[in-house]
Amino acid sequence: MSLPILTLLLIVPVLGAVVLGLFPRQSTGALKWGAVIVALVNFALSVVLWLRFNPAEPGMQFEENLPWIRALSFQMNYHLGVDGISLLLVVLTTLLMVLALLGSWGITDRVKEYVVTMLLLETGMLGVFLAADLFLFYVFWEAMLIPMYLLIGVWGGPNRIYAAIKFVLYTAVGSILMLVAIVALAWLHGQNTGVTAYDLDAVLPTRVPLAMQAWLFAAFALAFAIKVPLFPLHTWLPDAHVEAPTAGSVILAGVLLKMGTYGFLRFCLPLFPEATRAFAPLLAVLAIVGIIYGALVALVQSDVKKLVAYSSVSHLGFVVLGIFALNLQGLEGGLLQMVNHGISTGALFLLVGMIYERRHTRLIADYGGLWKQMPLFSAFFLIIALSSIALPFTNGFVGEFLILLGAFHANKAWAVFAALGMILSAAYMLWMFQRVFFGPLKNPANTGLADLNAREVATLVPLVILVFWIGITPRFFLNPVRPALQEVLLQYQSSPLSLSQAPAGARQPARPPLTRDRSLPVPAASAPRDARRALVLAHGEGALP
Amino acid sequence: MQMVLEYAWLIPVFPLVGAILNGLLGKRLGKPFVSFVGVGTVAAAFAGAVATLLALRGTAGGVFTKDLFAWIPLGTPPGGGFSANFDAPVGYLIDPLSVVMVLVVTGVGLLIHLYSVGYMAHDPDYSRYFTYLNLFAASMLTLVMANNFLLMFVGWEGVGLCSYLLIGFWYEKESAAAAGKKAFLVNRVGDFGFVLGMLFLFSVFGTLRFTDINQSAQQFHQAGLLTTGMATLIALLLFVGATGKSAQLPLWVWLPDAMEGPTPVSALIHAATMVTAGVYMIARANALYALAPAASAVVALVGALTALFAATIALTQYDLKRVLAYSTISQLGLMFLAVGVGAYTAGIFHLMTHAFFKGLLFLAAGSVMHALGNKIDLREMGQLHRYLPATHRTFQIGWLAIAGFPLLAGWWSKDEILAGALHVQAHAWWASGPLLYGIGLVVTLLTAFYMSRAYYLAFHSNQRLDAHTEAHLHESPPVMTGPLWILAGLSAVAGIVLAGPVLLGRESLIGAYLHPVWEPARHILGHEAAHPPLPTLLGLMAVATAVALAGILAARRAYREPAFAAPEPAERRLGAWWRFFDQKWHIEQGYHALFVRGGTRLSDYLAGPVDQGSIDGAVNGIGRAVEVMGEGLRRLQGGYVRGYAFSVLIGVVVVMAYFVIR
Numbered sequence A: 001m002s003l004p005i006l007t008l009l010l011i012v013p014v015l016g017a018v019v020l021g022l023f024p025r026q027s028t029g030a031l032k033w034g035a036v037i038v039a040l041v042n043f044a045l046s047v048v049l050w051l052r053f054n055p056a057e058p059g060m061q062f063e064e065n066l067p068w069i070r071a072l073s074f075q076m077n078y079h080l081g082v083d084g085i086s087l088l089l090v091v092l093t094t095l096l097m098v099l100a101l102l103g104s105w106g107i108t109d110r111v112k113e114y115v116v117t118m119l120l121l122e123t124g125m126l127g128v129f130l131a132a133d134l135f136l137f138y139v140f141w142e143a144m145l146i147p148m149y150l151l152i153g154v155w156g157g158p159n160r161i162y163a164a165i166k167f168v169l170y171t172a173v174g175s176i177l178m179l180v181a182i183v184a185l186a187w188l189h190g191q192n193t194g195v196t197a198y199d200l201d202a203v204l205p206t207r208v209p210l211a212m213q214a215w216l217f218a219a220f221a222l223a224f225a226i227k228v229p230l231f232p233l234h235t236w237l238p239d240a241h242v243e244a245p246t247a248g249s250v251i252l253a254g255v256l257l258k259m260g261t262y263g264f265l266r267f268c269l270p271l272f273p274e275a276t277r278a279f280a281p282l283l284a285v286l287a288i289v290g291i292i293y294g295a296l297v298a299l300v301q302s303d304v305k306k307l308v309a310y311s312s313v314s315h316l317g318f319v320v321l322g323i324f325a326l327n328l329q330g331l332e333g334g335l336l337q338m339v340n341h342g343i344s345t346g347a348l349f350l351l352v353g354m355i356y357e358r359r360h361t362r363l364i365a366d367y368g369g370l371w372k373q374m375p376l377f378s379a380f381f382l383i384i385a386l387s388s389i390a391l392p393f394t395n396g397f398v399g400e401f402l403i404l405l406g407a408f409h410a411n412k413a414w415a416v417f418a419a420l421g422m423i424l425s426a427a428y429m430l431w432m433f434q435r436v437f438f439g440p441l442k443n444p445a446n447t448g449l450a451d452l453n454a455r456e457v458a459t460l461v462p463l464v465i466l467v468f469w470i471g472i473t474p475r476f477f478l479n480p481v482r483p484a485l486q487e488v489l490l491q492y493q494s495s496p497l498s499l500s501q502a503p504a505g506a507r508q509p510a511r512p513p514l515t516r517d518r519s520l521p522v523p524a525a526s527a528p529r530d531a532r533r534a535l536v537l538a539h540g541e542g543a544l545p
Numbered sequence B: 001m002q003m004v005l006e007y008a009w010l011i012p013v014f015p016l017v018g019a020i021l022n023g024l025l026g027k028r029l030g031k032p033f034v035s036f037v038g039v040g041t042v043a044a045a046f047a048g049a050v051a052t053l054l055a056l057r058g059t060a061g062g063v064f065t066k067d068l069f070a071w072i073p074l075g076t077p078p079g080g081g082f083s084a085n086f087d088a089p090v091g092y093l094i095d096p097l098s099v100v101m102v103l104v105v106t107g108v109g110l111l112i113h114l115y116s117v118g119y120m121a122h123d124p125d126y127s128r129y130f131t132y133l134n135l136f137a138a139s140m141l142t143l144v145m146a147n148n149f150l151l152m153f154v155g156w157e158g159v160g161l162c163s164y165l166l167i168g169f170w171y172e173k174e175s176a177a178a179a180g181k182k183a184f185l186v187n188r189v190g191d192f193g194f195v196l197g198m199l200f201l202f203s204v205f206g207t208l209r210f211t212d213i214n215q216s217a218q219q220f221h222q223a224g225l226l227t228t229g230m231a232t233l234i235a236l237l238l239f240v241g242a243t244g245k246s247a248q249l250p251l252w253v254w255l256p257d258a259m260e261g262p263t264p265v266s267a268l269i270h271a272a273t274m275v276t277a278g279v280y281m282i283a284r285a286n287a288l289y290a291l292a293p294a295a296s297a298v299v300a301l302v303g304a305l306t307a308l309f310a311a312t313i314a315l316t317q318y319d320l321k322r323v324l325a326y327s328t329i330s331q332l333g334l335m336f337l338a339v340g341v342g343a344y345t346a347g348i349f350h351l352m353t354h355a356f357f358k359g360l361l362f363l364a365a366g367s368v369m370h371a372l373g374n375k376i377d378l379r380e381m382g383q384l385h386r387y388l389p390a391t392h393r394t395f396q397i398g399w400l401a402i403a404g405f406p407l408l409a410g411w412w413s414k415d416e417i418l419a420g421a422l423h424v425q426a427h428a429w430w431a432s433g434p435l436l437y438g439i440g441l442v443v444t445l446l447t448a449f450y451m452s453r454a455y456y457l458a459f460h461s462n463q464r465l466d467a468h469t470e471a472h473l474h475e476s477p478p479v480m481t482g483p484l485w486i487l488a489g490l491s492a493v494a495g496i497v498l499a500g501p502v503l504l505g506r507e508s509l510i511g512a513y514l515h516p517v518w519e520p521a522r523h524i525l526g527h528e529a530a531h532p533p534l535p536t537l538l539g540l541m542a543v544a545t546a547v548a549l550a551g552i553l554a555a556r557r558a559y560r561e562p563a564f565a566a567p568e569p570a571e572r573r574l575g576a577w578w579r580f581f582d583q584k585w586h587i588e589q590g591y592h593a594l595f596v597r598g599g600t601r602l603s604d605y606l607a608g609p610v611d612q613g614s615i616d617g618a619v620n621g622i623g624r625a626v627e628v629m630g631e632g633l634r635r636l637q638g639g640y641v642r643g644y645a646f647s648v649l650i651g652v653v654v655v656m657a658y659f660v661i662r
Helices: A005-021 A028-052 A084-102 A111-130 A134-143 A145-155 A160-193 A210-227 A236-243 A246-271 A273-299 A304-324 A328-359 A375-388 A395-410 A412-437 A454-472 A482-493 A524-539 B002-006 B010-029 B031-057 B096-119 B126-145 B149-167 B174-205 B210-222 B228-245 B254-260 B263-272 B274-284 B286-291 B293-314 B320-340 B344-372 B389-403 B409-422 B433-459 B467-472 B478-504 B509-525 B534-559 B569-574 B576-582 B584-634 B641-661
Strands: A061-071 A074-082 B064-075 B086-094
Touching: A005 A028, A005 A061, A005 A074, A005 A111, A028 A084, A028 A111, A074 A084, A074 A111, A074 A134, A084 A111, A084 A246, A084 A328, A084 A454, A084 A482, A111 A134, A111 A145, A111 A246, A134 A145, A134 A160, A145 A160, A145 A246, A160 A210, A160 A236, A160 B584, A210 A246, A210 A273, A236 A246, A236 A304, A246 A273, A246 A304, A246 A328, A246 A482, A273 A304, A273 A395, A273 A412, A273 A482, A273 B584, A304 A328, A304 A395, A304 A412, A328 A375, A328 A395, A328 A454, A328 A482, A328 B064, A375 A395, A375 A412, A375 A454, A395 A412, A395 A454, A395 B064, A395 B174, A412 B174, B002 B031, B002 B064, B010 B031, B010 B126, B031 B096, B031 B126, B064 B149, B086 B096, B086 B126, B086 B149, B096 B126, B096 B263, B096 B274, B096 B344, B096 B478, B096 B509, B126 B149, B126 B263, B126 B274, B149 B174, B149 B228, B149 B254, B149 B263, B149 B274, B174 B210, B174 B228, B174 B254, B210 B228, B210 B286, B210 B509, B228 B274, B228 B286, B228 B293, B254 B263, B254 B320, B263 B274, B263 B320, B263 B344, B274 B286, B274 B320, B274 B344, B286 B293, B286 B509, B293 B320, B293 B433, B293 B576, B293 B584, B320 B344, B320 B409, B320 B433, B344 B389, B344 B409, B344 B478, B344 B509, B389 B409, B389 B433, B389 B478, B389 B534, B409 B433, B409 B478, B409 B534, B433 B534, B478 B509, B534 B569, B569 B576, B576 B584
Parallel strands: none
Antiparallel strands: A061 A074, B064 B086
């Protein structure tokens, strides 16, 4: 048997946490560097995973499947796997964890508990992306809340308890409904086969009756929409971000929010294709409202962190729009934009954290003219801000353009309104940048600020490299992703019914086995058009009647 | 020679490398290094451009295109597509049009880089300046060399970024920082149209390559795949992008403020190169505009109106750079008028001559500022011809060239535009030949007048310098006057060399060179761009010359000898109109009220009452409701057994009642 690399990814942080737990409490430096090293080992593991990943294979790879709970006809498995949808997110998680820990030097209180919490959080997050069993997924989904709750509640700002409780309760409301839906799915599978299984392999082919699909979809979608967060379920996010410590914000924005959009991709589309089709316009419109609304609200924030938080609402709106465009460009753009947002917004929170450590304020009005004092910091901030507003040849542009293209194919009006986000994002970002970095250095408290040190530069450089790497050669990142997304589309498209077409409660015949044909069916409506086009191209204009 | 074309991608890469080197090392290695890298890389690009010009002559068809690597996989649009699976490539297109553009960008760019060595010599942020300037050159070259719309958009936004950075170069000035941001945002509004235009283009053609689109547009049109309405929509959306980048109505507002940047930047970016990108884009997509006559008519009309509008404002300005800025908007309007009426050669020709004389005028204005300790107000100048001989002579040539003085560069290109406008096959009365021509003539008159006014107020009239300034007056060093003289030479002879044969009834050099580029449009329209017969042409030239000379002479009488005093002659004549022009026709205040104040108010409302009030209020309200409910339910669990017993009793009664009633 080959190396169980996925289990290793989950265990290394736990083992690291145990070892660091044995360290003396006072040696904070050793604790912090130790945590960084553990995170680096895990990052290295994930890179090995990427290198050994077969980009042509659409399904799960590196699978590990062990029976976990077996009771008569009741099965839960410890089933892990990684495919194109989760691969990038796994690597993003391990990378951001290293950088978040490097950005945690400002933590001086309960350092030992802090690093242990962070490492346990990493296991929880990776578990969510790696789980191939619904129940296991749920376990990780909930387990991860605890360290995040502690992170905000213990190491957060002045209003941390309120923010932490709001975060957990809000998320839990959605999660519990999702749990009900998960149990219902397994029960349904049991009805069909006699075995109540939670394994994704088992559940996926289950044909969910149409009437039930809407309810189950809604339950899943609510949990995911809160996590994303989709307008109007977003108000926990600014509070959580403002109170969370830097690393908490980086992880929250960089990884946790993606769990919502990941959930849509992983579960909603393949499990409930008809419901997806029925609900897609609603979700797309909410996403577009979020894009514009988030940007407009970000415009007038006086706290930089809150501004970035609302910008996340806007950016995640793009991701959701891409997913519910329900075509390859939209999905590719959406998935890439998840990674992009993790990089750009993660970097923005790191940068805000760096300046906060120096000045202990995040109010825009307290700054001004920083460029003079901290040119290096300013240059990094500028590059990241530009990637956030999707300047071409940065990562953000590729994602947003693909999403706009996908949305355009789905519905032209969606693309028109979503593209307004392009203008608005530049407005709030550059206005903030102007007030923080340009103008005279008025505030005497800012005159002694030191520019970035080597550790801080090392934290930011990998992200800047990724900004341009993804921006200039996105194919390197999209190639391993595409087969899995095509598979999702194929599953989705193999169910041509719409919710309203079937009588309520009618049991559908089992879904036909999936073909392994990679080519997507061409919509019939366009066939004559294609023929004419081909004619034109082959023979010139004269060939036309 | 093919070898040269294979490596033409190095042309934008040189300045890019320069930007990276100067950005990372410039501060440490000092000014000589920065100057060498900054100017040297652009010189290399210029050399590459010249080599490309020579190499292209030997190529069949005069077109060379090459993909370097696939960039964004755009797949197939749902309606099928030109090619089954399109990846937007990073690739370049060399044809006569891009060669002309590359030569202008690298040639004028080189001179301005050189000039900057002197102009910025004492700036502490010397290396940052050259980093941005090189980055600009790289972006602009990407824009004009790209072989598809998406890569063009990379350059398009890239030059916008550099413009943002360079306008706000002296970021400690609040006004400079604000002007940079304004430029970027207004351009983003235009880019919104550009992006939508690309989406529509891709949905129709399944490709974004210029050559594919230009060559097949007509076939798609005849096959019903590209309706006239769709072509018009696409052409107009792209034109929205052009109005942003080229500061046309209604998105012109950023360019006058852009004068906050260092003057060489104004010369390079906001006169000679970047702002002409919109004209270039339309010329590049000529087949599309030929298929959309309504859109072309809109382009022509917007161009003409912008030319007129900006000229009236230029009349009233006292800031020499702002006179030149409004003049640039006006001249760009003429270029749009040209491409709108299908006179593509005239548009590109004017783009080129304008790059020479407007670049020259800005650099000369910079030289004046250099001499006067950054004073730029015409009211504080006068008699400068006595102190700044080289600046004066070169400015004079630039002034006469733009004013339409016979045989100088602007005279030729402007006449071609006017002739094209008059002979347009009108799509509608509002874009008919006589109307557009009439506007063009008025613009000619105004241009001659306001440029002469600025010239006489600055270099003649009475001396209004303060004692301190007068004591420090000095002519600029050779590194600055050198480029001035070269540009002056070009402004003087470019027209006669490139278009001289027109007077003999033959095709101009530039016309013959660019001729093949307009083949797609010509094919669609089924006729050549209007070529008036020689007598008509000479007549038109005579009229335009008379108008221009009238403008010059009127300004000469009003401003050359008399001592300057407010209100000045033109102000006395125009009265209320002057104030209206001076207030920029009140457009900018309207924008400010609507978008800036309105937008902020909307955002405040959303962030306050809506987000914190309603949405978050509802969330917290639910939380509180649960809390209150819990408080209520808590009473049920008092801990007293009799209470529980009572509950059990009620339960029993209810259950029994249920069964009894059933």
